[in-house]
Amino acid sequence: MKKKRMRNKKNISVKAHKKRKHGIMDKEKAAQNVSPVVKKYWFQRYNLFSKYDKGIKMDEEGWYSVTPEQIAIRHALRCVAAIAKPKPVVIDCFAGVGGNAIQFARMCCSVVAIDIDPKRLELAINNAKIYGVQHCIDFIVGDFFQLAPSLKGDIVFLAPPWGGPSYKSIENFTLDFLKPRDGFTIFQFAQAITPNIIMFLPRNVDLQQVEELSWLSSPPLEVEIEENYLQNNVKGVTAYFGGAACH
Numbered sequence: 001m002k003k004k005r006m007r008n009k010k011n012i013s014v015k016a017h018k019k020r021k022h023g024i025m026d027k028e029k030a031a032q033n034v035s036p037v038v039k040k041y042w043f044q045r046y047n048l049f050s051k052y053d054k055g056i057k058m059d060e061e062g063w064y065s066v067t068p069e070q071i072a073i074r075h076a077l078r079c080v081a082a083i084a085k086p087k088p089v090v091i092d093c094f095a096g097v098g099g100n101a102i103q104f105a106r107m108c109c110s111v112v113a114i115d116i117d118p119k120r121l122e123l124a125i126n127n128a129k130i131y132g133v134q135h136c137i138d139f140i141v142g143d144f145f146q147l148a149p150s151l152k153g154d155i156v157f158l159a160p161p162w163g164g165p166s167y168k169s170i171e172n173f174t175l176d177f178l179k180p181r182d183g184f185t186i187f188q189f190a191q192a193i194t195p196n197i198i199m200f201l202p203r204n205v206d207l208q209q210v211e212e213l214s215w216l217s218s219p220p221l222e223v224e225i226e227e228n229y230l231q232n233n234v235k236g237v238t239a240y241f242g243g244a245a246c247h
């Protein structure tokens, strides 16, 4: 009896070992199939989406621009803490592949996710399904600047394109490096919707300029700036304005 049990145990462990080995080989193969630019980010895939293996889809831009999951969770927690109502409406104006929109939705926010590129929103919809939150997000294909006058929400979330990985080589990232328009213009459009704004910016952003954004309002908006770390590395800077700032 004892012998039989031991043999079974051994069989199971051989199978598990084969499966593990297979899994590692599959992952190595997958890593070889990605472009050199993406490779570096691919190794951080679980930092970007913890459910990566469940079928997350990305394009090249998504790999280097999506907000890492832990930082997106932080944004969502702050959003819920700032707006004292059960289902705050968050407008994610440059939604990309959905990194932030998904976490807002998971935190019970009602989300409007806007992107000018339908292919990117398709990826975002797929990714939201993986997290089971697609029903909490209204996906809108369109130009934020055209849509802004008709939008209503409790918080506007801005993670505008930083201009690709080359942003790192800029010593002082001024707000006019942001795409598709400079940071002041983007902020003014957001401000017309609500003074409660969260803006995710590169770690080398000109902090003086970020503070100046609050002066676009009269009286000036409260502003709070934090650095966002991931595994001891600064990944970005988040500026909270108006009701989104800690009072």
Ligand code: ADP
Binding pocket: 061, 062, 065, 066, 067, 093, 094, 095, 096, 097, 098, 099, 100, 114, 115, 116, 117, 120, 142, 143, 144, 145, 159, 160, 161, 162, 179, 180
């Ligand atoms: P994420 O980090 O969430 O993946 P990205 O930084 O990749 O987001 O997203 C920037 C997104 O902004 C891109 O998907 C791009 O298509 C989108 N975008 C650029 N211009 C506009 C615009 N005028 N209106 C709405 N979305 C835009």
